[in-house]
Amino acid sequence: MEEVLVYLMKNNVGVIGATFLVWFGPTVRLTVSDPDLIREIFTSKSEFYEKNEAHPLIKQLEGDGLLSLKGEKWAHHRKIITPTFHMENLKLLVPVAAKSVVEMLEKWVAEADSGEVEIEVWEWFQTLTEDIITRTAFGSSYEDGKAIFPTSSPANGSCCRGISKGSHPWVIVHSRFTLAIQNIQLFELVEKIRLIEHRFLPTKRNMKSWKLDKEIKKSLMNLIARRRENRREETQDHGCPKDLLGLMLIASAKESEPSSNSSPPSRITVHDIAEECKSFFFAGEQTTSNLLTWTTVLLAMHPQWQVRARDEVVKVCGPRDVPSKDDVAKLKTLSVILNETLRLYPPIVATIRRAKADMELGDYKIPHGTELLIPIIAVHHDQAIWGTDASEFNPARFSDGVARAARHPVALIPFGLGVRTCIGQNLAILQAKLTLAIILQRFSFTLAPHYRHAPTVLMLLYPQYGAPIIFRSLADQRS
Numbered sequence: 001m002e003e004v005l006v007y008l009m010k011n012n013v014g015v016i017g018a019t020f021l022v023w024f025g026p027t028v029r030l031t032v033s034d035p036d037l038i039r040e041i042f043t044s045k046s047e048f049y050e051k052n053e054a055h056p057l058i059k060q061l062e063g064d065g066l067l068s069l070k071g072e073k074w075a076h077h078r079k080i081i082t083p084t085f086h087m088e089n090l091k092l093l094v095p096v097a098a099k100s101v102v103e104m105l106e107k108w109v110a111e112a113d114s115g116e117v118e119i120e121v122w123e124w125f126q127t128l129t130e131d132i133i134t135r136t137a138f139g140s141s142y143e144d145g146k147a148i149f150p151t152s153s154p155a156n157g158s159c160c161r162g163i164s165k166g167s168h169p170w171v172i173v174h175s176r177f178t179l180a181i182q183n184i185q186l187f188e189l190v191e192k193i194r195l196i197e198h199r200f201l202p203t204k205r206n207m208k209s210w211k212l213d214k215e216i217k218k219s220l221m222n223l224i225a226r227r228r229e230n231r232r233e234e235t236q237d238h239g240c241p242k243d244l245l246g247l248m249l250i251a252s253a254k255e256s257e258p259s260s261n262s263s264p265p266s267r268i269t270v271h272d273i274a275e276e277c278k279s280f281f282f283a284g285e286q287t288t289s290n291l292l293t294w295t296t297v298l299l300a301m302h303p304q305w306q307v308r309a310r311d312e313v314v315k316v317c318g319p320r321d322v323p324s325k326d327d328v329a330k331l332k333t334l335s336v337i338l339n340e341t342l343r344l345y346p347p348i349v350a351t352i353r354r355a356k357a358d359m360e361l362g363d364y365k366i367p368h369g370t371e372l373l374i375p376i377i378a379v380h381h382d383q384a385i386w387g388t389d390a391s392e393f394n395p396a397r398f399s400d401g402v403a404r405a406a407r408h409p410v411a412l413i414p415f416g417l418g419v420r421t422c423i424g425q426n427l428a429i430l431q432a433k434l435t436l437a438i439i440l441q442r443f444s445f446t447l448a449p450h451y452r453h454a455p456t457v458l459m460l461l462y463p464q465y466g467a468p469i470i471f472r473s474l475a476d477q478r479s
């Protein structure tokens, strides 16, 4: 504490700094890497440990949706949105999602020279995941949704205009998150002071960001009004996937019926829907494209697993051009490969919970307010849990199921655990399997000679120098 005060005085932050110190005070943060204790934290009732408050800059990006909501409102939204992510519902997305993948691959082929092309997969997979999340969120209103939340596309050359980038101080968020991961409390304090300037002053960047937020809400209001006009269709099942927008609209309509008992705070508003959309894009886009990127890199590094995965795809899909929804469920080799990728390169490397009261955790006494850091990536690389080959790529360790892959049944936690486990994990896995299967049907691939293996944590675990991969068309190799 003294050190912090000396720093503040030296830097002329003086009274303001001291005031912030009283407001925010340094927090004690413990790292918990024992799987038994982690399970206790994740699965204990939510009144014991809550998600820690995200940094306001991150909150601005992730929205006031499931990711950050707490208590009754979180439970209400989670209940409404959950059916969107049931496997049976997601499977209905397979044909349209496959279409997006095939379109992407056609662009690769168009860029190829003698059947060979170098692709920066990190960028292309982002566009693909954005597209599929837009379909999950907006369903039949996909085109409108795309217009409201425009995406970045290396294919059309547009730069990052989406809600999560461009208009927001993305770079600042990145650097802030790096600091948080390193847990440098002093810098956190200085950041909090700087925040005033970043968030509230009418700077050019803030004005642009506020204007964009306003436009998104206005377009969403129009879209909701149109969908409400067709309300009868919302409540009928046409064999279309249930989308986030439709489910929230049905819920909000039910709540406004006179017989409804719900109290006003839990009502679903247009603002709520907009915030949930933000939450979807923030939580789902980069994480899934990360998973796709690392899996492609690992398959390029381990050709024997690439061949095994391709053989299975060919066997399961037969002459079908793209896998059907039932085919995807049968791709067991791809499942173990994805588990091993998520183990070695979990897109979210850590998460934090805060003790809401004085607690006992195993033999430890945890004072109220203590933050517990769960280092997902460290647990996944722990030799005591995974054996001496913990740092090696060995998908076969998952052949008898996830629970038997390690010395502890819940050692693989890329999606978290318990009530706040990732709601989008089925979508992420489905999308990854489908995309990789279609790629394997059409291409063999290797690392580009200038690829540099440098996994780096900047918010997520991403390849610092990108992921250039050389794809060779199998059709050309056969002819």
Ligand code: HEM
Pocket (backbone or CB within 6 Å): 051, 066, 067, 068, 078, 133, 136, 279, 280, 281, 283, 284, 285, 287, 288, 291, 346, 347, 348, 351, 352, 413, 414, 415, 416, 417, 419, 420, 421, 422, 423, 424, 425, 427, 428
């Ligand atoms: C490989 C891909 C993904 C990974 C590794 C991942 C990981 C995670 C993790 C670790 C959490 C829990 C965080 C915590 O407990 O503090 C989480 C929560 C969440 N994820 Fe994912 N995620 C992925 C994809 C997605 C997708 C595709 C979506 C939606 C389109 C999504 C939406 C969410 C939401 C809304 C939450 C908050 C759930 C709640 O608190 O109720 N995620 N994710």
